[in-house]
Amino acid sequence: MLLSLNLKNFVIVDKLALEFASGLSVFTGETGAGKSIVIDALGLLLGDRADAGMVRHGTDKAELAVEFDISKLAAARAWLAEAELTGDDADVVNLRRTLDSQGKSKAFINGTAATLAQLKTLGEMLVDIHGQHAHQLLLRPETQRAVFDAFASAGDIAATVGSHWRDWQRAEExxxxxxxNAAAFEAERERLQWQINEVAELALGEHEWEELQGEHRRLQHAASLIDGVQAALTALTDGDENCQGWLGSATRQLQELASYDELLTPSLDLLAGVEAQLSEAVSELRRYADHLELDPQRLQEVEVRLDAIWRTARKYRIEPPDRLPQALQDWNAQLENLGGGEGIARLQKAVATARAAYEKTAAQLSALRQKHAAPFAKAVTAQMKPLALAESTFTVALTAVPAGGHGQEDVDFQIAHGEAEARPMGKIVSGGELSRISLAIQVISSGLSGVPTLVFDEVDVGIGGRVAEIVGRMLADLGKAHQVLCITHLPQVAACGQQHFQVSKDKGNAGIVSHVAALDEAGRIEEIARMLGGVDITETTRRHAAELLGHA
Structure with missing residues (x-):
């Protein structure tokens, strides 16, 4: 339930703070006073797009804030928890929006920055707004279908039908x-298979390319390696004059001298380390030399293998050649996507599967629509009777059509006046009749809605007298199960409100400013008298207003 609304520098409002009660709250005022500003502000706070023109002229920033009681809205509390946007009080949610004069906007849920999509998602759980042009939208086929599917609880399955339809069409394409392109399809499959076979036959190991290159270098320079290693061993240990001999001689001399001066001990320790490392290096070189040999036959084998790998890589423009195993994996994946030799058959099967899924859900949707067409028509007709449409009957015509994204039938709202044949609403009803039919449908739809707050923006256009009084009672009855906000220009409707706000405007030094005030009993009499009597309010008009309030 809506608890409070606060606005600052919004359009022609400088500062506004409103608190709301349950039941029916009405907003009245002179034409052009800004009665729709409250609804516009709610729309922005619930995710509508903003523009710089909404910032009050002469100011830098507009600020809007609203508070809702969500203690009875388990879905909203769960959504906030999942999005990690729950506030200090889990039963209350605060929404805030700021707009600057450059057109930039920021949104917050419980003090945390939020996206417009998040505001919109949460807003759909909190408020349902019926605009003043809702009756015009009702002439559109998509609106009629959406309203009827909502009554039939078919919204989810209708969305599934649309999804399955798109899947089917994509599979068909x-x-x-x-x-x-069957020939090209098969040629591509054959090309991939040829490449796969050739590279698979090569059987290149994961690190084989690098290992072969290393072995080739060793075999190609084997003579140089043998001569060089032998020369190194001669210098280190095998020659008449060698490093090990010199190092041993120097060590022995220093050991004799160290007995005279122990300061030579660190040098002896270092030389001992050098001697150990030199001995280890000699051992390593001998082991290396033992495995060195001239092997022209192995060199030729390695060169043939390297050449085969290189030619295959160059043929398929793969560089470096060690990427051949990865290319083989990629080609296998592409071939699998083509379905091997069964590509066309696989796609044909996908079409059949997608079509079957569509037809199954579309049949379920059709059954739901058939089941609820008569009950919906009966409910709307019953609501129309007291709205000066007692001789009219509302029907829902379901006409079979070729399969499509919205199912296998068109939904058409039709009206029959008296004994005449039912015809589409757009061809038979007047503007005033359309607004009353729209109101009847909205009352039914809202009664089914789980949204706690309903907003009606001048949905009573085109009616008056006794019908206006009935509309007021309808909204008041709706207010027993929902919180209802209604902008109205009819005194009969205004008199039915449990809470009454008057919207006015005046011109001051800062320009035109809109004000919204909650009216007490005396204030309500004056406002309803104004709505009844116009410019000159007489005592008779006031008595009539008081009588209207008492009667409501």
Whole structure:
């Protein structure tokens, strides 16, 4: 339930703070006073797009804030928890929006920055706004279908039908494209298979390319390696004059001298380390030399293998050649996507599967629509009777059509006046009749809605007298199950409100400013008298207003 609304520098409002009660709250005022500003502000706070023109002229920034009680809205509390946007009080949610004069906007949920999509998602759980042009939208086929599917609790399955329809059409397009290009499809499959076979036959190991290159270098320079290693061993240990001999001689001399001066001990320790490392290096070189040999036959084998790998890599423009195993994996994946030799058959099967899924859900949707067409028509007709449409009957015509994204039937709202044949609403009803039919439908739809707060923006256009009083009672009855906000220009409707706000405007030094005030009993009499009597309010008009309030 809506608890409070605060606005600052919004359009022609400088500062506004409103608190709301349950039941029916009405907003009245002179034409042009800004009665719709409250609804516009709610729309922004619930995710509508903003523009710089909404910032009050002469100011830098507009600020809007609203508070809702969500203690009875388990879905909203769960959504906030999942999005990590729960506030200090889990039963209350605060929404805030700021707009600057450059058109930039920021949104917050419980003090945390939020996106417009998040505001919109949460807002759909909190408020349902019926605009003043809702009756015009009701002439559109998509609106009629959406309203009826909501009554039939078919919204989810209708969305599934649309999803399955898109899947089916996408599968059909893929199959058609593959069929048109069957030759190219098969050629691509054969090309991939040829490449896969050739590279697979090569059987290149994961690190084989690097290992072969290393072995080739060793075999190619084997003579140089043998001569060089032998020369190194001669210098280190095998020659008449060698490093090990010199190092041993120097060590022995220093050991004799160290007995005279112990300061030579660190040098002896260092030389001992050098001697150990030199001995280890000699051992390593001998082991290396033992495995060195001239092997022209192995050199030729390695060169043949390297050449085969290199030619295959160059043929398929793969560089460096060690990427051949990865290329083989990629080609296998592409071939699998083509379905091997069964590509066309696989796509054809996908079409059949997608079509079957669509037809199954579309049949379920059709059954739901057939089941609820008569109950919906009966409910709307019953609501129309007291709205000066007692001789009219509302029907829902379901006409079979070729399969499509919205199912297998068109939904058409029709009206029959008296004994006449039912015809589409757009061809038979007047503007005033359309607004009353729209109101009847909105009352039914809102009664089914789990949204706690309903907003009606001048949905009573085109009616008056006794019908206006009935509309007021309808809204008041709706207020027993929901919180209802209604902008109205009819005194009969205003008199039915449990809470009454008057919207006015005046011109001061800062320009035109809009004000909204909650009225007490005396204030309500004056306002309803103004709505009844116009410019000159007489005592008779006031008595009539008081009587209207008492009667409501």
């Amino acid at each position: 893929e199959f058609a494209a593959a069929s048109r």
